[in-house]
Amino acid sequence: MFMQLRLTNFKAWESPPPIDLKPVTMLLGTNSSGKSTLIQSLLLLKQTVRSPDRTVHLNLGGDEVNDLFNFGGFDDVLNQAAESPRQFSIGFDFRGRGDSGRVSAGQFDCTYGQTSSGSVAIQTLDLRTDSRRFRAIRRDKGAFSIMVDEEVQPRFKGRNYAPERSIAFSADAIADLNQDGPIVEDLSLAIRRELEAISYLGPLRRKPERDYPWNKTKPGDVGIDGRSAIDALLASALLKGDEQNYVVQGVSSWLAKMKLADSLEVRQQGRSNRYELIVHRDGAACNLRDVGIGVSQVLPVLVVAHFAPAGSTIMLEEPEIHLHPLAQSVLAELFVTISRQRKVQFVVETHSEHLFRRMQTLIAKQQVKPDQVAMYFVERDRKAAKLRELLLDEFGRVKNWPEGFFGDALGETREQAKLMFERQRGARA
Template sequence: MFNRLRLTNFKAWQDTGDVVLKPVTMLLGTNSSGKSTLIQSLLLLKQTVQSPDRSIHLNLGGDETNDIFNFGDFDNVLRQGTSNPRQFSLSFSFQSHADLRVKEGDLFCSYGQNSAGGVVIQDWLLKTNVHQFRAVRREKGAYSVTVNDESQPRDKGRHLAPERSVSLSAEAIAKLGQDGTTLEDLSLSIRRELENIVYLGPLRRKPERDYVWNKANPGGIGSDGHRAVDVLLASALMKREDQNRIIEGVSKWLVRMKIADKLEVKQLGRSTRYEVVIHRAEVEANLRDVGIGISQVLPVLTLAYLAPSGSTIMLEEPEIHLHPLAQSVLAELFVELSQERNVQFIVETHSEHLFRRMQTLMAKQKITPSDSAMYFVECKDKTASMRQLELDEFGRVKNWPEGFFGDALGETREQARLMFTRQQEAKV
């Protein structure tokens, strides 16, 4: 799980400060304010550690098949107006429950440009509670590496350049001796934490009328959710101990959202093709023929059950095309599955209904402020800013932003005024 995130000079963010991340973290606020950037920063590191090029410092994307995002070039990431130095940085803290030697630690990377315009690490720091490893770029692309509080570097040279933002070369690790083993363990834990991020974007593919099942078990659903039905087919048709676990979990939440009574996979004749059928009010219909809201929330529900324990699930606008009650129930999904399945949810949303239900869940003691974090993000003068909403044990917001979800009291006041005016006019 990620405990903390900080960005400096990254897109609209001059400095986020330390953003505390909890098992359920919600990012709310205005359009184009920088909410998605907070999620994308960690996805940028994820696609970097998954790059086939070990020597790469930061993978800004461009491979449509393997990369999650195409960030463009260095200047597209660097905050406009940044100078002296022209650098941006990413840092985070994590805590893992996986069977790894290093359970928690921190990463810090500052990035600049080389003479050819490529992205290079300027300052690199990995640390645990007792160990610290640092690589600093010097002249002509050489790096010096220090361990803990040593005043003199262990070594200097171009061969000490960090790899994929999370590790050093095998040659550099060998020169660190026993400390190199600790660094390898820490790098592995960081890599696993980033690889365990699963992401679903706001634009999801429309469903097909039927699907071919190739008897495979997909490892993911894709950032647009296009493989969600493949996961459901595997859940229903593969003979294994947890057969139907995912499809039953998805059906349960569709019922709680009151948008379906059951979800079912049906074979079309004796072919290898299958359809997804939605049951509601004693009527069954192909997924293609029901409201768009069901097909759009299906990947959200599927991912919540597919993601392995210990994963961080990042969602953008999970509520799209859902009616208010269904949006509210999403809050219950995040709270319950974060606890039951040990997964972390980081959610970017515009839904007032989702947020209000989170308040209610706090009042009901289904979740505590220590297990959740809410942020309001806005952008002024081309600079993003945020405030952490302070909620008490009853879900009441102590530092409510002006115009957070519009002016509900003002709307009520205006309606009352207009009603009174029209009643007076009618009497005349």
């Protein structure tokens, strides 16, 4: 679980305060304000640790098959107002899932600059546990100094100590650290596992097909556009095991709560290896292709909530698209319930007032504590993004809500009443 995010000169963000992340974190704000950039910073690190080239310092993308985003070049990532030194940084605190060796929590901070050839190079990599600190600091001509704890002098330095994939010390550095080597190696492994455990679903999702082939395997994830969500449902329904139908039943349950369907069924087409997804509602059974687009668009959201491994971090952009107000509201209950049941963390970028208002109600009903939910409002201050943490009391009331974001419901009602009375007076005259 990610506990805190830190950015400096990263795209729209100059130097915001550290951003505390909770089991459920919601990002609200105006269009093109920088909300998605907060999510993208961690996804940039995720695609870096997955890079086949272990010597890469930061994978800005370009591989349409394997990369999550194409960030362009160094200047596309660096904040436009950044002054000398022209560098940006990404950092986070995390608490592991208890399966990362001797490291269960730690801190990552990395600063990046540009080489004379235009490539991105680490300037400082700083990894910490509760009691230990390891730094790799770039020197002249690509050499790195390795510093341990608060030592003033480097243990050693050289070009062979350049960090790998943003998070790891080189094999030579680990070997030369002697008894400290396994500690920094476990720390890098814990960081890698947290980044790899991110499941991301973007705002643009695939339209449904009438039927689907199945290769009798379970997908690794649902994909950034939900392309493998159906594969996950097929695997849930057709693969034997203790968790057979777990995903299908979980998705069906939430579709029913959203008043979108009574249940979901995987149905084989004759004796072929093709299957269709049947949506049952009010006694009728329809192919997924023949129901409203809202069902197919929320389906990957519900699937990833049940399919992502326990302890994962799920990042969602606009999960509410094409949903009616009630269904949008139920998403808040989904995040709170699944987060508690499966120890899953949600980071959600949304424009939905209904989702936000239901989260307030859940707090007021004491179904979730205010310290289990973080809400941030993002807005633009000229060229820079500005972050405001929304302060909620025990009744879900926001103490510092920015005016006008969700409109003025009471003002609209007053205006309608005023116009009604004016028109009634005019009709009597």
